Amino acid sequence: MSKDYxxxxxxxxxxxxxxxxxxxxxxxxxxxxxFSIITGSSALYKNENENYWTIKxxxxxxxxxxxxxxxxxxxxxxxxxxxLNDFVIExxxxxxxxxxxxxIKIKESPFDIEKEIKAVTYHNLQVLKNKKGSWEAxxxxxx
Amino acid sequence: MKNNWGNxxxxxxxxxxxxxxxxxxxxxxxxxxxxSVNLIKQIMGDQSLKQVANVAFLPGIVGHSLAMPDIxxxxxxxxxxxxxxxxxxxxxxxxxVGFDINCGVRLIRSNLKFQDIKDxxxxxxxxxxxxxxxxxxxxxxxxxxxxxxKKVMSKGAQWAVxxxxxxxxxxxxxxxxxxxxxxxxxIVSKKAIQRGLFQLGTLGxxxxxxEIQLVDHIYQPEIARQMGLEEGMVTILIHTGSRGxxxxxxxxxxxxxxxxxxxxxxxxxxxxxxxxxxxxxxxEKYYQAMCCAANFAWANRQCIMHWTREVFSKAFHIxxxxxxxxxxxxxxxxxxxxxxxxxxxxxxNLCVHRKxxxxxxxxxxxxxxxxxxxxxxxxxxxxxxxxFSFCSVGTKKAMNETFGSTCHGAGRVMSRGEAKRxxxxxxxxxxxxxxxxxxxxxxxxxxxxxxxxxxxDVSEVVDVMDKSGISGKVARMRPLGVIKx
Numbered sequence: 232m233s234k235d236y237x238x239x240x241x242x243x244x245x246x247x248x249x250x251x252x253x254x255x256x257x258x259x260x261x262x263x264x265x266f267s268i269i270t271g272s273s274a275l276y277k278n279e280n281e282n283y284w285t286i287k288x289x290x291x292x293x294x295x296x297x298x299x300x301x302x303x304x305x306x307x308x309x310x311x312x313x314x315l316n317d318f319v320i321e322x323x324x325x326x327x328x329x330x331x332x333x334x335i336k337i338k339e340s341p342f343d344i345e346k347e348i349k350a351v352t353y354h355n356l357q358v359l360k361n362k363k364g365s366w367e368a369x370x371x372x373x374x
Numbered sequence: 375m376k377n378n379w380g381n382x383x384x385x386x387x388x389x390x391x392x393x394x395x396x397x398x399x400x401x402x403x404x405x406x407x408x409x410s411v412n413l414i415k416q417i418m419g420d421q422s423l424k425q426v427a428n429v430a431f432l433p434g435i436v437g438h439s440l441a442m443p444d445i446x447x448x449x450x451x452x453x454x455x456x457x458x459x460x461x462x463x464x465x466x467x468x469x470x471v472g473f474d475i476n477c478g479v480r481l482i483r484s485n486l487k488f489q490d491i492k493d494x495x496x497x498x499x500x501x502x503x504x505x506x507x508x509x510x511x512x513x514x515x516x517x518x519x520x521x522x523x524k525k526v527m528s529k530g531a532q533w534a535v536x537x538x539x540x541x542x543x544x545x546x547x548x549x550x551x552x553x554x555x556x557x558x559x560x561i562v563s564k565k566a567i568q569r570g571l572f573q574l575g576t577l578g579x580x581x582x583x584x585e586i587q588l589v590d591h592i593y594q595p596e597i598a599r600q601m602g603l604e605e606g607m608v609t610i611l612i613h614t615g616s617r618g619x620x621x622x623x624x625x626x627x628x629x630x631x632x633x634x635x636x637x638x639x640x641x642x643x644x645x646x647x648x649x650x651x652x653x654x655x656x657x658e659k660y661y662q663a664m665c666c667a668a669n670f671a672w673a674n675r676q677c678i679m680h681w682t683r684e685v686f687s688k689a690f691h692i693x694x695x696x697x698x699x700x701x702x703x704x705x706x707x708x709x710x711x712x713x714x715x716x717x718x719x720x721x722x723n724l725c726v727h728r729k730x731x732x733x734x735x736x737x738x739x740x741x742x743x744x745x746x747x748x749x750x751x752x753x754x755x756x757x758x759x760x761x762f763s764f765c766s767v768g769t770k771k772a773m774n775e776t777f778g779s780t781c782h783g784a785g786r787v788m789s790r791g792e793a794k795r796x797x798x799x800x801x802x803x804x805x806x807x808x809x810x811x812x813x814x815x816x817x818x819x820x821x822x823x824x825x826x827x828x829x830x831d832v833s834e835v836v837d838v839m840d841k842s843g844i845s846g847k848v849a850r851m852r853p854l855g856v857i858k859x
Binding site: 238240241242243244245271291294295298299302306309310343344345346347349350351352353354355356371373374 | 420422446447448449450453469472473474509565568569578579580618621622624625628629632633636644645646648786789790791792817819859
């Protein structure tokens with residue numbers, strides 16, 4: 232699975248530039264990127280997860296949908312104390328998303344939590360399809 | 375595109391700069407920045423001035439889009455930004471408050487001197503670190519059910535005092551008496567409630583801290599005396615906010631506001647500025663939910679202060695009353711408030727957004743407790759962990775020029791990544807120890823990101839506001855020991 236993203240620096244916050252051959256992959260990679268910031272490691276491995284959640288989100292466009300998706304993941308992470316490492320996009324339209332996500336309890340994870348992401352922002356938010364036909368996104372987090 | 379700020383900015387006073395509204399089509403008012411020549415040079419290095427200009431697009435903005443000298447690049451609003459909008463024709467923007475709703479500071483005095491505490495510092499720092507949950511996702515000692523959490527949302531610091539986490543007097547010395555009465559827990563989402571259940575009484579991570587300090591300089595002895603501050607006194611500063619509860623409230627409403635922007639046909643240069651008319655259903659609901667988060671934050675700082683008193687009491691084997699651990703004041707620096715101001719010769723009700731800015735009300739303001747009526751509101755400005763913090767007072771000039779607002783801290787000059795690279799081969803804790811500052815942090819990364827030179831010199835920031843007559847310096851404190859997440 233490609234985990235195509237780049238962490239970008241922002242004075243008080245942190246952001247991601249994300250790439251994906253398809254929109255589904257873009258959403259997946261954005262999730263990988265966010266949890267790589269949280270754990271400080273890009274090597275989040277997928278093992279036999281016992282914990283799975285179904286996520287349904289709506290948004291008036293792809294950009295809003297990306298924020299909703301990442302915010303949902305952040306919510307699960309912070310209330311169930313989970314490092315999410317598996318992101319299965321089942322259905323993605325221009326304004327709705329159905330996905331499954333799984334992960335391991337923070338206590339059982341080999342990773343420390345290096346950074347608390349407070350929230351996903353709309354600042355400089357961008358999702359676009361480039362000339363080659365693949366997808367790119369920029370998203371900034373409040374930390 | 376890099377802006378040529380040298381050509382755009384107009385200097386209109388020794389420490390005041392303006393971005394004329396003609397600079398960007400869509401600005402409704404001028405931008406106004408309080409900064410020294412040295413600070414404005416630093417400020418020009420990031421995108422915060424463009425953000426000052428962006429805020430000036432908000433419908434109903436009154437006066438100026440203001441920025442304090444600690445301004446730095448945020449998301450949407452700059453951090454260190456102030457914007458007042460009309461209640462009748464203006465908007466409210468969750469981005470003008472930020473995710474950490476009512477992030478703020480409280481200052482506690484004592485009757486201890488350096489000689490009393492110096493040998494006990496390691497023990498006290500260790501005990502505070504154990505007692506007060508800190509770090510990422512820290513869970514509190516207080517476990518709430520959703521009914522009880524709703525009481526926290528309604529009553530704020532008053533809930534904490536009723537539960538035994540503090541003294542009655544503490545309430546009078548908290549901004550808004552630690553409770554915004556417009557809070558409406560019934561509109562807060564289940565998600566926010568879920569995040570709030572385990573986080574009351576936690577410090578969190580990032581730039582949040584609890585610091586033991588020594589008052590090392592007094593600028594206005596009479597005002598300091600009335601506040602109960604004197605040179606050589608040990609003080610405690612607590613900096614935290616509404617934790618995951620507030621973050622979720624903001625997230626929930628930002629999403630609503632994205633739709634509101636379309637519904638009310640509002641044109642904005644940055645989606646993070648999303649807003650709705652103050653008196654619209656979206657605006658009202660956000661304000662009521664924001665008040666819930668603000669109240670949560672006041673309860674949070676109140677509980678942490680209570681445990682701090684317990685730790686000191688145990689360390690010195692006497693009661694906290696005998697140590698005279700009294701609250702000087704508690705201020706919010708990420709908040710929106712509906713306030714009465716005099717503008718253009720008449721009284722107007724305004725929604726004042728302070729994002730990384732502190733309220734600085736003048737003497738005789740009705741919001742002040744009796745004790746501070748003649749001197750003005752204490753303003754608490756924390757610096758970085760290696761330098762100073764300040765206590766100032768609000769002035770009449772602040773009411774006239776900045777809607778009763780001033781700076782809130784040092785302001786970053788390095789991104790967290792830069793700071794980490796800079797600190798790579800350094801031992802920040804050991805460097806601070808050499809300077810007699812004990813630091814205990816959950817994460818080494820936090821120490822690197824929060825090191826002194828990642829921030830502006832807070833003294834320079836505070837001086838600008840002092841010289842501009844917005845908030846007058848009263849006392850300077852230097853750190854003795856810090857706990858961080």
